[in-house]
Amino acid sequence: MPPPRVEKTGVCFMIETINKTEQLKSIILEDIRNGVYSHEDFPSIRALSKKYGVCKHTVSQALFSLKEIGALKVHPGKSGTVNCDLAQKNIAVLYIGMTPLSQSEFGAELFRGIEEGIRETGKYSYNTYSLPEGDSIGSLDENLDRVHTAGILLVGSDNPYKLSCLKKYKIPFTVVGTSVNDADVSFVAPHMENEVFEEVDLFVRKGRRKIAFIGNIREGSPSSCEKTNPFFNVLKKNKIKISEKFIKKCSHLPENGYVQMKEILEAPEIPDAVFCTSDLLAVGIYRAIHERKLRIPQDIAVASCDDLEIAAYLSPSLTTVRMPRYEIGYQSVKQLMAKISGRRFLLHKIIPSELILRESI
Incomplete structure (x- = not known):
């Protein structure tokens, strides 16, 4: 159902709708949520009728409907008065x-x-x-x-x-x-782009040219682009071309890092550096590298993102971008x-x- 269309005329709201009761119910409920009416300070039916520009019968029906969903509580013996009992907590x-x-x-x-x-x-x-x-x-x-x-x-x-x-x-x-x-x-x-760029650029400054990527790549996703764009910008800046076999897309699970890195290491040519988009992936990547009797960082350097607690306790400890979670x-x-x-x-x-x-x- 589309949101109610209301026009403000003086102090009143004129409701333009066939089903006035449902529209009024939606408007009052939104006003309650926005703090317009506080606990024990809810207007009378007469006041609501004047404010919203509808008859008392329509107000009464809308309030009954709000009572049914627990938004309002009608107190017996107080004719024409409804007290708000909505605890927005x-x-x-x-x-x-x-x-x-x-x-x-x-x-x-x-x-x-x-x-x-x-x-x-x-x-x-x-x-x-x-x-x-x-x-x-x-x-x-x-x-x-x-x-x-x-x-x-x-x-x-x-x-x-x-x-x-x-x-x-x-x-x-x-x-x-x-x-x-x-x-x-x-x-x-x-904001991670500058830090990821610096991290990947450090690979290049240390002589690494065969750089692999393992992680989440989602076109149009700002969070994904924060990590993927600087990675590929470093390669472009340094005129580095890498094999498609060095680019692995996967979600952030240790087992995915392990499987993808193991697959990369089974090829005739292996990378000398790996960037991954999560420390959880790095856990699996480390295991795959160690199983091949290769050394980090001497044979393959590794860098990541997030700075989870485990990053400092991997051996060797993991270079990463700390997200201020x-x-x-x-x-x-x-x-x-x-x-x-x-x-x-x-x-x-x-x-x-x-x-x-x-x-x-």
Whole structure:
């Protein structure tokens, strides 16, 4: 159903629709979510009739419908008065995949920032929801408590279909950890291009010319381009041509890094450096290299992204680009709180990353 079309005339809103009750219900519910009406301070039916430019009967029907979904509570004995009983205390945290965000290698630190940001508000709690990969929101339509959800944090997805679905909810939301190709969508994301460029360029400065790529390549995805573009820009700058066999596309799992690196090492010509888009891939890459009795970095240098905790404990320790995951999670909550309260905020917030030089180059 499209959003209600309203026109402001003086202090009244004239609702242009056939089904006035449903449209009025949607408008009042959105006003409640936006904090227009506070607890125990809800207008009378007469006042609502005047404000929205509809008859009292239409108001009464809309309020009854809102009562049915738990948005309002009618108090007996108070004729014509309805008190708001909507406790907008929940933030919905949406993440991709089956592993809970707090338990994943990548998401734990980011989630800690989200938790701290929500805790500091002093009035919000959160619920987490798992979403499938790709163009789907799974069972979110059925499971999300839209009435009591004040805002949404979408972690690590720039999928256009998911974004379009969230827009339809008419609930403030922010994308966490990745930029998106939608000027109207707010996000908090890292800036990694300069650091990745410097990291890959370091391969070349140390004499490496046969450089392999293992990782996530998604055309049009800003988060993917942050890592792939600087890699190929370094090759172009130094006029380095690499075999297509040195470019392996895969998702960020250790077993994928192992399988792809093993396949590369079975070819007659092997690389002298490998860049991967996640430290999790590097875990598998290390194993494949060690199984071939090759040395890091003497035979093959390795560099990566994210700076997960495991990066410092690999042998040799892994050179990587540190993504400020805690800060991204924390600042995402701050941005969302500003949206919910109607305060001014920076629509697209970029947080710098850091190149962490260790022993693998």
